[in-house]
Amino acid sequence: xxxxxxxxxxxxxxxxxxxxxxxxxxxxxxxxxxxxxxxxxxxxxxxxxxxxxxxxxxxxxxxxxxxxxxxxxxxxxxxxxxxxxxxxxxxxxxxxxxxxxxxxxxxxxxxxxxxxxxxxxxxxxxxxxxxxxxxxxxxxxxxxxxxxxxxxxxxxxxxxxxxxxxxxxxxxxxxxxxxxxxxxxxxxxxxxxxxxxxxxxxxxxxxxxxxxxxxxxxxxxxxxxxxxxxxxxxxxxxxxxxxxxxxxxxxxxxxxxxxxxxxxxxxxxxxxxxxxxxxxxxxxxxxxxxxxxxxxxxxxxxxxxxxxxxxxxxxxxxxxxxxxxxxxxxxxxxxxxxxxxxxxxxxxxxxxxxxxxxx
Amino acid sequence: xxxxxxxxxxxxxxxxxxxxxxxxxxxxxxxxxxxxxxxxxxxxxxxxxxxxxxxxxxxxxxxxxxxxxxxxxxxxxxxxxxxxxxxxxxxxxxxxxxxxxxxxxxxxxxxxxxxxxxxxxxxxxxxxxxxxxxxxxxxxxxxxxxxxxxxxxxxxxxxxxxxxxxxxxxxxxxxxxxxxxxxxxxxxxxxxxxxxxxxxxxxxxxxxxxxxxxxxxxxxxxxxxxxxxxxxxxxxxxxxxxxxxxxxxxxxxxxxxxxxxxxxxxxxxxxxxxxxxxxxxxxxxxxxxxxxxxxxxxxxxxxxxxxxxxxxxxxxxxxxxxxxxxxxxxxxxxxxxxxxxxxxxxxxxxxxxxxxxxxxxxxxxxxxxxxxxxxxxxxxxxxxxxxxxxxxxxxxxxxxxxxxxxxxxxxxxxxxxxxxxxxxxxxxxxxx
Numbered sequence: 115x116x117x118x119x120x121x122x123x124x125x126x127x128x129x130x131x132x133x134x135x136x137x138x139x140x141x142x143x144x145x146x147x148x149x150x151x152x153x154x155x156x157x158x159x160x161x162x163x164x165x166x167x168x169x170x171x172x173x174x175x176x177x178x179x180x181x182x183x184x185x186x187x188x189x190x191x192x193x194x195x196x197x198x199x200x201x202x203x204x205x206x207x208x209x210x211x212x213x214x215x216x217x218x219x220x221x222x223x224x225x226x227x228x229x230x231x232x233x234x235x236x237x238x239x240x241x242x243x244x245x246x247x248x249x250x251x252x253x254x255x256x257x258x259x260x261x262x263x264x265x266x267x268x269x270x271x272x273x274x275x276x277x278x279x280x281x282x283x284x285x286x287x288x289x290x291x292x293x294x295x296x297x298x299x300x301x302x303x304x305x306x307x308x309x310x311x312x313x314x315x316x317x318x319x320x321x322x323x324x325x326x327x328x329x330x331x332x333x334x335x336x337x338x339x340x341x342x343x344x345x346x347x348x349x350x351x352x353x354x355x356x357x358x359x360x361x362x363x364x365x366x367x368x369x370x371x372x373x374x375x376x377x378x379x380x381x382x383x384x385x386x387x388x389x390x391x392x393x394x395x396x397x398x399x400x401x402x403x404x405x406x407x408x409x410x411x412x413x414x415x416x417x418x419x420x421x422x423x424x425x426x427x428x429x430x431x432x433x434x435x436x437x438x439x440x441x442x443x444x445x446x447x448x449x450x451x452x453x454x455x456x457x458x459x460x461x462x463x464x465x466x467x468x469x470x471x472x473x
Numbered sequence: 474x475x476x477x478x479x480x481x482x483x484x485x486x487x488x489x490x491x492x493x494x495x496x497x498x499x500x501x502x503x504x505x506x507x508x509x510x511x512x513x514x515x516x517x518x519x520x521x522x523x524x525x526x527x528x529x530x531x532x533x534x535x536x537x538x539x540x541x542x543x544x545x546x547x548x549x550x551x552x553x554x555x556x557x558x559x560x561x562x563x564x565x566x567x568x569x570x571x572x573x574x575x576x577x578x579x580x581x582x583x584x585x586x587x588x589x590x591x592x593x594x595x596x597x598x599x600x601x602x603x604x605x606x607x608x609x610x611x612x613x614x615x616x617x618x619x620x621x622x623x624x625x626x627x628x629x630x631x632x633x634x635x636x637x638x639x640x641x642x643x644x645x646x647x648x649x650x651x652x653x654x655x656x657x658x659x660x661x662x663x664x665x666x667x668x669x670x671x672x673x674x675x676x677x678x679x680x681x682x683x684x685x686x687x688x689x690x691x692x693x694x695x696x697x698x699x700x701x702x703x704x705x706x707x708x709x710x711x712x713x714x715x716x717x718x719x720x721x722x723x724x725x726x727x728x729x730x731x732x733x734x735x736x737x738x739x740x741x742x743x744x745x746x747x748x749x750x751x752x753x754x755x756x757x758x759x760x761x762x763x764x765x766x767x768x769x770x771x772x773x774x775x776x777x778x779x780x781x782x783x784x785x786x787x788x789x790x791x792x793x794x795x796x797x798x799x800x801x802x803x804x805x806x807x808x809x810x811x812x813x814x815x816x817x818x819x820x821x822x823x824x825x826x827x828x829x830x831x832x833x834x835x836x837x838x839x840x841x842x843x844x845x846x847x848x849x850x851x852x853x854x855x856x857x858x859x860x861x862x863x864x865x866x867x868x869x870x871x872x873x874x875x876x877x878x879x880x881x882x883x884x885x886x887x888x889x890x891x892x893x894x895x896x897x898x899x900x901x902x903x904x905x
Binding site: 154155156157177179180181183184186216217218219220221223263264265266267268269270271272275292294295297298365366367368369370371372373376378379 | 535536537538539556557558559560592593594595596597599641642643644645646647648649650651652653669670672673675676689692693739740741742743744745746747750752753
């Protein structure tokens with residue numbers, strides 16, 4: 115036994131500690147996450163955010179009257195908080211979109227939202243392309259929770275238009291809001307209907323990444339259940355009630371108590387686990403690797419096509435120059451072209467001669 | 474005697490006003506025995522039961538808010554209904570009429586649904602189809618009333634007696650669309666606002682929500698229906714119900730066993746919401762107010778207030794007044810004659826215009842035709858001339874040809890005669 119452990123020690127290089135090093139460094143650096151919430155007024159967005167992060171972000175907020183909302187435009191309001199848990203620091207930014215869908219005429223009411231997301235991309239693009247990149251602030255939106263009202267039969271035109279305007283800019287997670295107005299059967303029907311309509315209209319919502327094949331069965335089963343449960347039907351609460359001898363977040367009704375964290379009452383726990391405990395980093399990755407990269411590529415393409423039209427303008431950011439040949443190079447190219455042609459002709463002639471000789 | 478309101482539905486308000494203005498002196502007499510006219514209300518009742526009643530409900534609310542389910546729950550029956558789609562281009566109204574009977578009372582119930590309400594992205598015109606529908610029913614009644622041969626007692630009254638406005642249970646306040654729509658409807662129909670799907674609001678939230686809604690309605694001058702408190706028999710219950718508006722309702726046609734009873738309810742994992750339990754929701758209050766206590770008052774208000782307002786506006790639009798510039802009551806005859814003259818004058822003018830236009834058109838076309846004719850004529854002349862010219866040329870050529878031929882023949886003859894006289898020499902010469 116001694117010999118094998120000695121051998122093992124000799125063969126042990128030590129890079130197996132890398133994950134620990136990553137962990138240590140990341141704890142030191144801290145994390146940041148930007149979450150956007152969107153949906154009509156009264157869908158319980160603020161209550162849900164408070165329930166998710168177990169804090170009260172919305173003290174002293176003013177709600178508008180119906181009269182004030184007739185011609186309301188959509189605003190973007192950011193709340194940033196620093197929270198810490200077991201030594202891990204998180205800078206959490208919640209982006210609110212009050213006024214969405216509240217006016218009588220909601221034509222293009224999502225435009226301020228798409229503009230905001232693009233602005234964050236643009237800012238990051240500039241920062242990334244700058245000379246001093248030490249302290250880049252990442253304000254890009256990593257995830258957008260979209261609240262669908264539970265009162266209807268499925269998606270409404272405004273829901274479809276909003277998601278289609280945003281699905282290539284941000285990870286969209288659709289939620290069924292205020293799910294305590296639906297019986298279990300009604301929830302299932304509505305979820306099926308919404309999934310069908312999302313497919314039908316070609317909306318690309320955030321997809322959970324596939325499990326690795328070497329994960330254990332239990333994990334795979336949980337993952338499967340999670341995916342089949344979308345869109346999550348959620349309930350939020352700002353109040354703590356006494357239920358079954360415990361103090362829990364819930365809603366008190368004359369006919370019973372709805373517990374926010376009871377999985378047979380709603381999907382809140384699934385959402386929290388997915389959003390915070392398992393997929394927060396994947397949401398960030400998809401934002402950086404897919405949405406941001408798409409934006410960047412598009413931006414560069416537009417810029418270079420403009421540059422090609424206007425020779426005097428210099429590129430404002432360092433990018434690999436696409437070949438816009440100057441005069442000398444063009445001459446060279448022409449010469450080489452002609453040479454090539456000549457050689458091709460000679461070759462053809464020789465081939466012909468050979469052909470004739472054969473005959 | 475019963476309350477004056479019951480009688481007035483059967484008299485024209487206008488004639489009553491005129492009678493009062495004559496300032497008659499009334500004396501109260503005491504009776505020496507039982508005459509029997511205290512049976513008048515019963516006679517009235519039996520007549521109306523024989524006639525049957527008619528009631529029209531308009532349900533306004535977004536798709537899926539529970540309008541059909543509430544109607545089913547209220548009338549304890551399953552009215553046919555397909556689920557509406559969210560993708561209508563606009564709002565349209567769908568009226569359905571049913572014949573119901575309870576004991577010996579017949580009710581012709583019409584339920585009008587607003588399909589597509591609240592679904593469009595731009596809802597600025599959403600209220601229009603609703604207002605148009607209500608006005609059309611008023612117009613139809615007005616037309617019947619103005620007919621020479623009319624049968625009002627037989628007329629199927631489709632005027633909307635009550636508009637139930639379904640408010641979404643957001644818990645904050647009214648939606649902007651709700652405010653805009655109710656403002657457009659409040660002068661045309663009795664509105665009772667209700668909070669739909671109220672099993673999603675807790676008791677404390679509900680209290681705040683109701684207060685907020687009512688204050689928004691008041692501050693924006695929206696007139697909703699007040700349960701009448703002038704009749705002592707029902708004034709107390711009506712007054713208390715007025716304080717519970719808007720009613721927070723839950724509808725269900727499914728039955729759940731609670732204790733040893735089966736009741737209409739919604740079953741959740743955390744409990745059972747019973748529709749007819751007053752501590753769960755205000756359904757019982759709505760049914761009481763809408764159907765059991767104030768149905769007749771709703772019909773009356775529709776006729777006496779909303780319809781009269783429509784009628785007055787419409788007639789004023791058409792140019793009718795009750796008094797002429799000297800404040801003497803207008804004779805309908807005179808007004809009618811004046812209108813008729815005006816109308817005939819208009820007609821004549823229009824006829825003249827059209828005749829003039831026709832004459833002008835005919836002249837124009839005639840001129841065109843003449844022009845064309847002349848052109849054709851000219852062309853014909855030209856062609857004729859060309860033809861003659863050619864003919865002449867051909868004639869010339871023919872004559873030339875003839876001359877040539879003659880000349881040639883003469884030469885030929887001459888040559889022949891010559892050759893005959895000196896044939897050999899010629900030949901020999903030729904051969905050389």
